């Protein structure tokens with residue numbers, strides 16, 4: 001069985017957020033071993049439902065702690081749409097409060113706690129079907145510019161992501177980014193999505 005996350009099943013009309021990439025382990029629909037999370041923004045919060053399956057086993061019948069951490073990391077990354085800046089995970093800490101059974105829907109909700117210069121503190125909770133919190137996550141993300149992803153990652157993949165985020169204006173966004181430092185200051189023109 002392959003993880004196929006449900007459409008947004010509860011709550012009020014939140015906005016679906018664009019995926020990181022089609023093969024992203026957290027939110028890519030084209031990664032057969034991925035979590036296939038669909039992330040939504042609801043005010044200052046982001047959330048996604050995740051169902052761990054046979055690809056994510058730790059102890060028999062239970063999700064692997066690394067898979068739980070991956071789900072949290074990916075959703076924490078979606079909180080960057082609230083901060084309106086690009087950033088990467090520098091540290092991630094998970095509290096495993098209760099076992100996480102396979103095939104149950106867990107709602108992960110994340111929110112930015114604080115921002116200080118290039119540091120963003122982002123926290124998440126993961127609740128089982130009855131609303132009981134089974135895991136929590138705390139992370140420090142560090143603001144980077146597009147140059148970070150162009151220099152260290154796959155430039156074609158970055159172009160495709162940008163094209164989706166800018167409604168087909170990736171070339172213009174990348175021309176601008178080429179003139180920017182890799183480590184911009186948040187709150188400046190360089191620190192925002194347009195960088």
Ligand SMILES: CCCCC/C=C\C/C=C\C/C=C\C/C=C\CCCC(=O)SCCNC(=O)CCNC(=O)[C@H](O)C(C)(C)COP(=O)(O)OP(=O)(O)OC[C@H]1O[C@@H](n2cnc3c(N)ncnc32)[C@H](O)[C@@H]1OP(=O)(O)O
Pocket residue numbers: 020073074077078080081085086087088089090091117118119140142144146149158161162183
């Ligand atoms: C969400 C969509 C984004 C779309 C953006 C558009 C296009 C981008 C394209 C693709 C991206 C798509 C999706 C990605 C989004 C989410 C996926 C989930 C998240 C991840 O999966 S992401 C992968 C894992 N991640 C990494 O691959 C990072 C590897 N790493 C590095 O690349 C460097 O490590 C870096 C750049 C992080 C920093 O390096 P650096 O040299 O620039 O900075 P330095 O080390 O000096 O630290 C700077 C300041 O942070 C303070 N600081 C450091 N650590 C701290 C801590 N733990 N607590 C408190 N403060 C801390 C220092 O004290 C200093 O503070 P100060 O400036 O005040 O001195």
